[in-house]
Structures are given as structure tokens and as C-alpha cells.
Amino acid sequence: MAGDKLTRAWYALHTKSRFENVVNEGLERKTLDVFLPKITVKSRRRDRHKMIRVPLFPGYVFVRTDLNPYEHIEILKTTGAVRLIGSTRGPVPIADGTIASLKIMVSTDGEVITGTRFKKGDRVMVISGPFAGVTGIFSSYRGDGRVIVNIEALGQFAAVNVDAADVEKLPEILS
Structure with missing residues (x-):
């Protein structure tokens, strides 16, 4: 400089x-x-x-x-x-x-949505709510603060619709 x-x-x-x-x-x-x-x-x-x-x-x-x-x-x-x-x-x-x-x-009073929290394919864990403790793969945002998480069991996938605030991304080392 x-x-x-x-x-x-x-x-x-x-x-x-x-x-x-x-x-x-x-x-x-x-x-x-x-x-x-x-x-x-x-x-x-x-x-x-x-x-x-x-x-x-x-x-x-x-x-x-x-x-x-x-x-x-x-x-x-x-x-x-x-x-x-x-x-x-x-x-x-x-x-x-x-x-x-x-x-x-x-x-402004308008709703600001941040969309970089999860990417499709991220390993996530549900931290609260009825599905607390479930780990899965983030699938998509549904709107109104809801997300879809895919859970693999017995070689098949099941999807749950949960509140985005109840989900956290797992660190890469735990994936």
C-alpha cells in the first residue's frame, strides 16, 4: 500500500x-x-x-x-x-x-427472506418440534418458513415438512 x-x-x-x-x-x-x-x-x-x-x-x-x-x-x-x-x-x-x-x-416493513441457509443436498438435523433428532437431507423451501427434509430408512426415502427454524445444517465432518 x-x-x-x-x-x-x-x-x-x-x-x-x-x-x-x-x-x-x-x-x-x-x-x-x-x-x-x-x-x-x-x-x-x-x-x-x-x-x-x-x-x-x-x-x-x-x-x-x-x-x-x-x-x-x-x-x-x-x-x-x-x-x-x-x-x-x-x-x-x-x-x-x-x-x-x-x-x-x-x-421497510416487508418480509426479508434469506435463502442461503440450506442448499439442496445439505445434511440437516431437526432440532425441535415433533421430529426433533431426525437427520436427513434438505430438499426444498416450501414458503411460509417451511422446508422439506428427506429421511432415508430401509433404503427408501420419506419426506417431512417442518418449520425452517427447527432445522440446522450439520457440519461437514458429521455428514
Whole structure:
């Protein structure tokens, strides 16, 4: 970067699990430009049926910086911050247009659906509900927060329609 002028850009900052709000507030206290996109979802708790605000991208916040050494260290020293996302050459900037689009999406009351959670063929486990403990292969999204999971038994497949919130992807090593 010798001779290059530092330019401000948006970067994705990986956080500790469930530390998005802590990191967001810590960076705001340091007067840094930070963005934590949140969406409204129905609470997963059985005893409550209320709407709550959760991060659109769990484990990440966006921060605008020119990556000068002082500011870079201040970002990483923030409680709950892990690292700026990038390659071996360093943090990779995110286009301003992408951040602007995210800001528009989360500012509306419309439902925001994230579709990268499961891919067809992913090994998944049902973690709650009547099929809790069942492992299978993700088949498809059905709409209204429902997914189809194929379960193999005795050389045949059976499919169950379950709530997407009740399903988690299994790590590759357990597949």
C-alpha cells in the first residue's frame, strides 16, 4: 500500500456468537461508521408469540473505515470483534451499493427472506418440534418458513415438512 491513498470503504467484521449488538455499540462509542442490519422475526420461544429484531447476518456487522493502522486496531480491540473478513492479502471491501441496498431492505416493513441457509443436498438435523433428532437431507423451501427434509430408512426415502427454524445444517465432518 506504499504510496496509495487510504480510501474509506465498508468491510464485514466477524463477531463472536451473539455479540453483534455489543460490537455495534462499541464501534458507535468510538464514533466509527457502523451498520448492523436487523430484521423482525417471530420469536422461536414456545411460551411467547412476539416479534423480535435479530441481525440479518448473525455474527457480522459492517464498518466503514480507511484501514489506517490506528483505526484498524481500534476496530479489532472492540469487545466481541473477531476479524475483518478478507483474503490472505487483507480485508476485502464491500461495494457501497450493496450496503445501500441492505439499508433500504431493512428499513421497510416487508418480509426479508434469506435463502442461503440450506442448499439442496445439505445434511440437516431437526432440532425441535415433533421430529426433533431426525437427520436427513434438505430438499426444498416450501414458503411460509417451511422446508422439506428427506429421511432415508430401509433404503427408501420419506419426506417431512417442518418449520425452517427447527432445522440446522450439520457440519461437514458429521455428514
